[in-house]
Amino acid sequence: MRATPDPIPVPPSLFSARCRACWFCAALLVLVVASFASLNLQWAQFFSLEAARSMGRFLGEFFPPDTSPAFLAQVLQATWETLAMSALGTVLAAAAGLLLALPASRLHDGDAARGRGPVRLLLNALRSVPELVWASLLLIAAGLGPFAGTLALATHTAGVLGRLFAEAIENAPSGPGDALRVQGVGPVRVFLYATLPQVLPQLMSYSLYRWENNIRAAAVLGVVGAGGLGQMLSFHMGLFQMGKTATVLLAMLALVALVDLCSYVWRRQLTR
Structure with a gap:
């Protein structure tokens, strides 16, 4: 008896009333269209010949760059200052983020995690304030210079890394930790010997990625007097x-x- 061929699958409809993703995309499209309609975007003026000439004259003023030895020495010092701000700020943020991630995560199924909600609200508050605002606030206490910029980077990045670290810890496989708990091992040793080795490459990858972002942020923070290349740029x-x-x-x-x-x-070395 000849087998009946399988029916050819029918492609799904482009929009389905039961598809939540379709409704979400539709709402997002409406929001984008409303944004363009509500903003007074001068596209004709932006792409006009006069705007192109003005931009060309402005860009022409950048050439030639100043390559005098005395000024290059100042730029090199400011570059090192920006690099140091971003590196130190990221290290402080990674340490603070890990300390905050522990109470912000549920380490195992039986963990009550009473501090999870309040600590996550704190992490949301830290990362919701941009680095530039943190720097403006900390300049009052720390004064002008790279110290305020470093603290601003550490404060904002601690909120970002704390949330990422908490998610990584919660999503770690629970098997090794459960095996140690059955044998009566304490929570600190369970975290050090079971959870941390599993999530450490991911934590390092997150930290390195945020260091990339902090380099750009550190270059901008100098605009408010936080030192580095940004301060030279503003001046x-x-x-x-x-x-x-x-x-x-x-x-x-x-x-x-x-x-x-x-x-x-x-990061490529960590993922191998």
């Missing part, structure tokens, strides 16, 4: 010294590209 642009501004911008691009490359290589 020379305010004086319309466009040649010096171009040199600072090139240093920012080089620093971001270098850190992105190093972070990418390190």
Whole structure:
């Protein structure tokens, strides 16, 4: 007896009333259309010939960049200051984020996790305030300079990494930890010998990724007086010294590209 061929599957309809994802996409599309309709976007003026000429004259003022040895030494010092701010801020944030992630996560099925809700609200509060606002607030206590910028990066990034670390800890396989708990091992040793080894590569990857972001943020924080390349950029642009501004911008691009490359290589090594 000849077997009946399987029916050809019919592709799903483009929009289904029972599809939640379809309704979400439709609502998102309506929101985008409403945003374009409510904003006074001057597209014709933006793409006009006069705007192109003005932008060309403005970009022409950046050339040639200032390459005098005395100014390059200042830029090199500011570059190192920006790099140090981002690195120290990320290290402090990773330590604080891990300490906050423990009470913000449910370590096993029987864990009451009474502090999970309040600590997660704290993490939301820390990361909801941008680094630039934190720097403006901390300048009052720490004064002008890289110290306020470092604290601002650490405060904001601690909220981001704390939430990411908590999710990684909660999603870790519970088998090794359960085996140790059955044998009467305490919670601290369970975390150190069962949970942490499983999530450590993921935690390091998150930290390196945030370091990439903090390099860009540290370059901007100098605008409010937090030191580094951003402070030089704000100073020379305010004086319309466009040649010096171009040199600072090139240093920012080089620093971001270098850190992105190093972070990418390190994250690839962690995932092997």
